[in-house]
Amino acid sequence: MQEGHLTAHPSKLGQTCELYQVYFPARSEDDDDDDEDDDSSDDDLDGVVPVTGFAVASNKRTADFHAMFPTIPEADYLIDDYGCALQRDILLQGRLYVSENHVCFHANIFGWTTDLIIPIDEITSVEKKMPAYVIPTRSK
Numbered sequence: 001m002q003e004g005h006l007t008a009h010p011s012k013l014g015q016t017c018e019l020y021q022v023y024f025p026a027r028s029e030d031d032d033d034d035d036e037d038d039d040s041s042d043d044d045l046d047g048v049v050p051v052t053g054f055a056v057a058s059n060k061r062t063a064d065f066h067a068m069f070p071t072i073p074e075a076d077y078l079i080d081d082y083g084c085a086l087q088r089d090i091l092l093q094g095r096l097y098v099s100e101n102h103v104c105f106h107a108n109i110f111g112w113t114t115d116l117i118i119p120i121d122e123i124t125s126v127e128k129k130m131p132a133y134v135i136p137t138r139s140k
Contacts, residue, residue: 055079056100065097069104069117076101086116 056062056077065078076099084096086105092114094107103123105116 057081065099065104068106069097069102069115071117072099072102072104086114 056079057065061081062078065081066072066074079098079100081095081097084094084105086092086094086107092105092107092109094105094114097104097106101120103118103120105114107114
């Protein structure tokens with residue numbers, strides 16, 4: 001597991017600055033195969049994805065992202081998402097979504113949802129570290 005720190009600028013958030021610790025596993029080439037097994041089609045999501053300078057996710061994944069985070073503008077396309085965990089009072093397993101202008105986190109544990117949206121222009125630093133402990137990835 002890798003550890004990342006996102007520090008947001010306090011004056012723009014209107015609150016005290018928080019240090020978010022986000023843990024995510026290194027992505028293997030097997031993870032890319034998951035998208036190929038998806039039998040859903042983007043045919044029902046017509047439209048041209050604009051050239052933005054980023055390789056953006058499929059129309060379906062972007063639509064799902066906007067359904068999960070309705071306050072994000074439709075013109076802000078999803079780039080990619082990653083399995084991760086957010087350290088607050090407890091460690092929350094979820095997904096980190098990176099769009100053109102936002103970094104978002106979503107967790108749904110037994111119906112208890114946690115969402116976090118940080119505009120990219122409010123992130124003052126990103127730091128990669130190794131956690132001191134191992135996060136279990138499966139049940140025994």
